[in-house]
Every structure is written in structure tokens, then in C-alpha cells.
Amino acid sequence: MRVRLIAALLAAGFAAPAVADDMAVVLAEMKRLAARVEALEQQNKALEQSLASERLSEKEPEIATRLKAVEFQTLSMQKQARQIEALEGITVGASLTGVAQKVGAGGTATGAGESRANYRGDISVTLPGGEMGNTEGKIFAHVRFGQGTGIGLRPTYTSTVNTTAFEVSSTPADNSFAILAQAWYQLKIPLMDDGRKANAREHLHLTAGKIDLFVFFDQNAAADDESAKFMNNVFVHNPLLDSGGDTRADAYGFAPGFIGQYVNERQKGSEWSLSLGVFGSGPGANFTGSLAGPFVIAQAETAARFDYLPGHYRGYLWHNGRGNDYDGVERKHAGIGFSADQKIADDVTLFARYGHQLAGKVRFDRALTLGGELTGNLWGRAADSVGLALGALRTSADFRNDSLTLDANADAVPDFGYQAGGMEKQMEIYYRFKLNSKVELTPDLQWIRQPGGNASAPTVKVLGLRAKVGF
Numbered sequence: 001m002r003v004r005l006i007a008a009l010l011a012a013g014f015a016a017p018a019v020a021d022d023m024a025v026v027l028a029e030m031k032r033l034a035a036r037v038e039a040l041e042q043q044n045k046a047l048e049q050s051l052a053s054e055r056l057s058e059k060e061p062e063i064a065t066r067l068k069a070v071e072f073q074t075l076s077m078q079k080q081a082r083q084i085e086a087l088e089g090i091t092v093g094a095s096l097t098g099v100a101q102k103v104g105a106g107g108t109a110t111g112a113g114e115s116r117a118n119y120r121g122d123i124s125v126t127l128p129g130g131e132m133g134n135t136e137g138k139i140f141a142h143v144r145f146g147q148g149t150g151i152g153l154r155p156t157y158t159s160t161v162n163t164t165a166f167e168v169s170s171t172p173a174d175n176s177f178a179i180l181a182q183a184w185y186q187l188k189i190p191l192m193d194d195g196r197k198a199n200a201r202e203h204l205h206l207t208a209g210k211i212d213l214f215v216f217f218d219q220n221a222a223a224d225d226e227s228a229k230f231m232n233n234v235f236v237h238n239p240l241l242d243s244g245g246d247t248r249a250d251a252y253g254f255a256p257g258f259i260g261q262y263v264n265e266r267q268k269g270s271e272w273s274l275s276l277g278v279f280g281s282g283p284g285a286n287f288t289g290s291l292a293g294p295f296v297i298a299q300a301e302t303a304a305r306f307d308y309l310p311g312h313y314r315g316y317l318w319h320n321g322r323g324n325d326y327d328g329v330e331r332k333h334a335g336i337g338f339s340a341d342q343k344i345a346d347d348v349t350l351f352a353r354y355g356h357q358l359a360g361k362v363r364f365d366r367a368l369t370l371g372g373e374l375t376g377n378l379w380g381r382a383a384d385s386v387g388l389a390l391g392a393l394r395t396s397a398d399f400r401n402d403s404l405t406l407d408a409n410a411d412a413v414p415d416f417g418y419q420a421g422g423m424e425k426q427m428e429i430y431y432r433f434k435l436n437s438k439v440e441l442t443p444d445l446q447w448i449r450q451p452g453g454n455a456s457a458p459t460v461k462v463l464g465l466r467a468k469v470g471f
Contacts (some may be wrong), residue, residue, distance in 0.1 A: 137353050
């Protein structure tokens with residue numbers, strides 16, 4: 001026993017220095033860990049203080065700077081997403097059109113040669129108009145401004161050779177002023193077979209407000225935009241409705257009204273529609289009088305294909321309870337019309353319009369216009385185009401007879417100093433040069449033979465240049 005005890009004491013004595021060394025190592029590691037924890041706490045405290053402020057500083061920890069950068073980027077992306085969502089469905093269009101024209105002494109009302117310039121600006125905005133079930137709404141607003149009334153021609157059936165001319169008559173000529181040309185609301189109602197909106201191929205459109213009726217009636221792909229195609233008013237719209245004044249819209253061509261339209265798109269390439277419009281006429285068009293005796297127009301339209309090339313055909317009839325006769329008396333007017341445009345080749349689009357007056361004492365009661373547009377593919381200018389149009393307006397029997405029998409009441413009859421009985425004929429040719437994606441230049445030449453149906457009157461020749469900037 002004594003020997004074992006002595007052996008154990010000797011062993012412990014030899015092991016004590018080793019244990020002491022291990023404890024020193026452990027204590028040193030614990031001190032290092034404590035210092036590390038304290039440093040981390042200080043860094044964490046500094047990070048919390050840094051993140052409490054949105055400002056960036058070069059003295060901040062690098063991780064704080066990175067976190068703030070990521071946060072700013074995320075917030076910026078969210079803001080952009082909200083802006084895009086807010087702007088979804090909004091479209092804006094704007095254009096500025098300028099025209100300079102010159103006419104010889106034989107074609108003016110003053111008997112002296114004239115040259116005139118004008119400009120017109122158009123800004124339009126389309127906004128989402130809300131939803132109600134499957135029905136979608138749309139809001140449309142159009143502002144127009146400009147200066148210059150264009151050249152003054154001798155008496156003609158053509159109302160103007162420059163349909164872009166626009167000037168507010170109530171303001172001095174030195175001022176440019178804007179009007180709210182259009183402001184209307186439209187509901188698009190799907191007529192569904194299976195209850196799924198996306199599958200609807202028939203729709204009902206209901207539109208109400210201040211409207212340019214030619215946006216919805218008498219359209220034509222080759223001849224309905226005076227800022228890009230033909231400028232003579234007889235080629236822009238049906239001459240009986242516009243140059244002849246049968247719509248009796250306000251001084252700028254707009255009127256309050258309501259349109260109902262049924263659209264059938266079941267067969268691709270053969271879509272068709274039926275439209276009915278009711279508009280204020282005369283004093284009802286400019287909000288100064290009653291809406292009684294409105295202008296009413298009904299139209300049937302169909303798409304068609306000629307050798308797989310698209311075209312559109314429209315037939316319409318109208319009635320105006322407040323038509324304005326050439327003798328100044330207000331009577332009922334009525335008429336029928338036809339408008340067609342058809343591609344006959346990839347580069348060629350033809351158009352034709354016809355109008356026939358059925359009731360009312362008007363200066364001309366038949367109107368035929370036709371022509372076409374050729375794109376510049378043949379000469380390597382695909383964005384350019386050449387347009388040519390011909391027109392004829394026939395003097396009405398009433399106006400011809402009254403011009404022959406001027407008497408003591410002659411003041412009530414327009415006295416042009418000649419015997420109205422012939423047919424006024426028009427021709428226009430233009431070349432639209434696409435300078436770039438935003439700018440177009442269009443030299444334009446027009447002839448009017450037998451102006452106002454007067455066979456003895458000299459031919460009116462008008463030379464012009466149009467420039468348009470738009471997006």
C-alpha cells in the first residue's frame with residue numbers, strides 16, 4: 001500500500017505542470033473570444049445606428065452601405081413598377097402640321113395672286129375609363145390649336161383646298177388659341193357565347209360626348225387625313241356632308257352626339273359592323289340652341305379581301321332636320337353615300353366615294369371622288385408615297401334654275417355673276433417624303449376646273465407644301 005501511494009504522488013507531481021499549461025491555453029482562448037464578442041457587439045451597434053438613418057456616409061460600415069444601396073434599388077424598382085401600372089392603358093398622340101400654298105390671280109376672290117401659310121397642332125389622350133364586370137370604358141380627349149385660315153379662292157363648291165387650316169374666329173389673328181375639339185366616353189360591351197370575355201367576337205360600342213363624326217362614319221384608309229394625305233376637302237370626306245355642309249356641325253367640324261355600334265369579328269378578314277349616330281345640328285352643334293332636328297346617320301361596314309389583300313366598304317344614309325339651304329332657309333336634308341378603300345397590290349391602295357342628295361336645296365347634289373396611293377417600294381423609298389385623286393361635283397337642278405331667274409329677291413340667292421349649270425371638277429396629286437420617323441414633307445398640286453359649275457371661269461391652280469411632325 002505504501003509503495004502504491006508513493007507511486008501515485010510521484011505521478012501527480014510529474015503531471016501538474018502539464019495541467020497548468022493546458023489551463024493557461026484555455027484562459028487565453030477565452031480572453032480572445034471575449035474580445036471578439038465585444039468587437040462584434042460594437043460593430044452591430046454601429047450597424048444599427050447606421051441603418052437608423054437613410055443617409056450614406058463614407059464613415060459607415062461597408063455592409064451598411066451595401067444594404068442601403070440594395071434597399072434604394074428595390075424601392076426605385078417598386079416605384080417604377082407603380083408608375084408603369086398607373087400609366088398602363090394611357091396613350092398620347094401629338095402632331096404639328098404646317099402648310100404653305102400659292103394660287104394665281106385667276107383663282108382668288110380678290111383677283112390678285114395670293115400666298116398663305118398656316119399651322120395646326122393636335123394633341124390627343126386616351127385613358128382607361130374603368131370596368132364594370134366585363135364592360136370596359138375608355139375616355140378620349142382631343143385639343144386643337146393653330147393659326148392661319150389659308151388662301152381665299154373665288155366661289156367654288158370645294159369648301160377649301162387646305163383642310164388643315166385652323167384658326168379660332170373669336171380671337172385676333174395675331175393670337176394662337178386652342179379648343180377642346182373632342183371629349184367623349186365609350187363603353188365596350190362584349191357579347192359572349194361561353195361567358196368568357198377573351199373569347200368574345202361580338203361587341204357593342206356606346207359612345208357619347210363631343211365628337212368628330214368622321215372618326216366613326218365615312219372612314220377611308222386612303223383619303224381621310226388631311227395632315228398626311230389629300231388636302232382638298234372634297235377628298236377628305238364625302239363632299240355632300242362636309243364641303244356641302246349637310247352635317248351642320250360647329251365651325252370647326254365637331255358636335256355633341258351619341259353613337260351605338262355593333263361589331264362582328266367572328267370571321268377574320270370579313271369583319272362587319274352596324275353604326276347609328278345622332279348629333280346636334282346648327283345651334284345644337286355649338287351648344288347655343290336646341291338639340292331638336294338632329295343630324296342622324298346610319299352606316300353598314302364590311303371588310304373584304306381581294307386576292308388576300310384587305311379592303312373596306314361602307315354604305316350610309318343620313319337625315320338632318322335642320323339642313324341649311326343655299327337660300328338661307330332651314331329645311332330637312334337627306335342623302336346616301338358610299339366609301340370604299342381596297343388594296344389591289346402590296347404597293348397600291350385605291351379609294352372611291354359617292355354621295356347623292358335626296359332632299360334639300362343644295363348647290364350640288366351629286367359627288368364622286370376616286371383615286372389611289374402608291375408606296376415608294378418601286379424606287380427604294382418604302383416609307384414614301386404618291387397620291388392622285390379626281391373628283392366631280394354636279395350642280396343641282398334647283399341651284400341651276402335659281403341662278404337663271406335672279407329677280408328682286410336676288411339677295412337671297414348667291415349671285416356668282418354667272419350661270420351655274422356645269423360640273424366642278426377637281427384633281428390633286430402629292431408626294432409624301434418621309435424625312436425620318438417623325439418628320440414628313442409633302443409637295444402638293446391641285447386643279448379645280450369650272451369652279452362653282454361655271455364653264456367660263458378659269459381653272460384654279462394651287463401649289464402647296466406641307467410639313468408634319470408627329471408621334
